[in-house]
Amino acid sequence: MRVKVDQPKCVASGQCVLAAPAVFDQDDDGIVQVLVDRPEAVHHEDVRESVAVCPAAAIWLEEE
Amino acid sequence: MTETETETVTTATTPTPHAEYPMARATGCPFDPPPALREQRDGGPISRVRLWDGSAPWLITRHDQVRALLGDPRISADPSRPGYPHRDAGAKARAGTRQTFITMDDPGHARLRRMVTAPFAIKKVEAMRPAIQRIVDDLLDTMLAAPGPVDLVEAFALPLPSLVICELLGVPYEKHDFFQKHTKVLVRRNGDPQEVIAASEALIDYLEDLLTDKLAEPGDDILSDLATKRVATGELTAREAAEMGSLLLAAGHETTANMIALGTVALLQHPDQLALLRDGDDPKEIAAAVEELLRYLTIVHFGRLRVAVEDIEIGGVTLRAGDGVICAADIANRDPELFPDPDRLDLTRDARRHIAFGFGVHQCLGQPLARVELQVVYSTLYRRIPTLALATGVDQLRFKHDGVIYGVYELPVTW
Ligand code: SF4
Numbered sequence: 001m002r003v004k005v006d007q008p009k010c011v012a013s014g015q016c017v018l019a020a021p022a023v024f025d026q027d028d029d030g031i032v033q034v035l036v037d038r039p040e041a042v043h044h045e046d047v048r049e050s051v052a053v054c055p056a057a058a059i060w061l062e063e064e
Numbered sequence: 065m066t067e068t069e070t071e072t073v074t075t076a077t078t079p080t081p082h083a084e085y086p087m088a089r090a091t092g093c094p095f096d097p098p099p100a101l102r103e104q105r106d107g108g109p110i111s112r113v114r115l116w117d118g119s120a121p122w123l124i125t126r127h128d129q130v131r132a133l134l135g136d137p138r139i140s141a142d143p144s145r146p147g148y149p150h151r152d153a154g155a156k157a158r159a160g161t162r163q164t165f166i167t168m169d170d171p172g173h174a175r176l177r178r179m180v181t182a183p184f185a186i187k188k189v190e191a192m193r194p195a196i197q198r199i200v201d202d203l204l205d206t207m208l209a210a211p212g213p214v215d216l217v218e219a220f221a222l223p224l225p226s227l228v229i230c231e232l233l234g235v236p237y238e239k240h241d242f243f244q245k246h247t248k249v250l251v252r253r254n255g256d257p258q259e260v261i262a263a264s265e266a267l268i269d270y271l272e273d274l275l276t277d278k279l280a281e282p283g284d285d286i287l288s289d290l291a292t293k294r295v296a297t298g299e300l301t302a303r304e305a306a307e308m309g310s311l312l313l314a315a316g317h318e319t320t321a322n323m324i325a326l327g328t329v330a331l332l333q334h335p336d337q338l339a340l341l342r343d344g345d346d347p348k349e350i351a352a353a354v355e356e357l358l359r360y361l362t363i364v365h366f367g368r369l370r371v372a373v374e375d376i377e378i379g380g381v382t383l384r385a386g387d388g389v390i391c392a393a394d395i396a397n398r399d400p401e402l403f404p405d406p407d408r409l410d411l412t413r414d415a416r417r418h419i420a421f422g423f424g425v426h427q428c429l430g431q432p433l434a435r436v437e438l439q440v441v442y443s444t445l446y447r448r449i450p451t452l453a454l455a456t457g458v459d460q461l462r463f464k465h466d467g468v469i470y471g472v473y474e475l476p477v478t479w
Binding site: 008011012013014015017018019026028029030031049052053055056057 | 134135174177178181182184185186187189416417421422423424425426427428429431432435
């Protein structure tokens, strides 16, 4: 699994950080940052939840 | 109940096949969305409803469709566009007089919203948790020292978010009578348009003066930030910055306060669920309980209002450019496709996909703060006052059927 984000789309809702804190963080303005773009399997479910709850469609996955 | 009268809009001169919106809740059940709204959802494809002014926007009730539309760039949140479904005459009169990011589309929306996102990042809000806990404890100390019954709204539910948002914005809390009075006018439906505009202007004038003071003597708060980084550089006028401040001030007050009070009513009606909050201390479980209360109550109960700017195919119909759209998050959050047995308040369910904060680029900016406030409140209030009880019957409570945000006007409690 590979995590992709589109920062210009992010509205800083913080939903991704709540769902997958091991994978996402926010910069000083609250904009999404990816901590690990190839998360370990234990985090996959959380990442999928982040994608589902992101209101701005700013996160997506590339399965590999 | 007298509330149902305000729900009914007279359309005697315009006979119509469309259901009228908003619909009345069932008498006796203060928490469930109106039965007619459910019928609309279960009755087949997307259909139109009739508003107070005779216009007939589309009503979207399914969770997946509400999400799809609120996240669609072909939908506009700008109330000055023709076809936008105004909730009442006051809102219509105000449309276009005051543009904040909440009523703008991208890219203008994104530019303005980003100016105020920083303080609402998860880590910043988490850092406020001890301060929020202190405010909660202090308010409860004072409340418990008073002889009951006490109005929980006035003693606790409103002062908490008010103190927090004032601190963040840099607004003196001593002025709370002034701005609470005006915010109340803004969230009531069917108010006198002149009065609505006057209240809005009074708030903005006040904040504009405050911003000017902050320019000379900045502090560590949002208004100072806007003054020194945006107004001083010419990026925003003082008026625009004041409009943003008034949006945050109003939003910070009415939403969390109503969640606290209405949530307490709901929990007192579901003692088994209240016991989970009272006896549990796992932060994860408390966080999950807050999500479920947000879903179950969905206090923004008028629906999110939009207008299509292009033709959009959805659910077997074509919304035409210029058609009004009402995305009813309250009934969407009771969608059995996503939340089994949706009318049950179940604090142990996974409710994270609720859309009580909206969806799309306009999703609530203050949600991380609201979450922390509610987590602290719900995990403290019933533990500190295990004998908390209504001082009146539920049927005696005045519910905000006529509001944009649902809740109770007063909540007399004893312990
Ligand atoms: S959930 Fe989406 S919009 Fe919210 S902070 Fe994360 S990436 Fe940004």
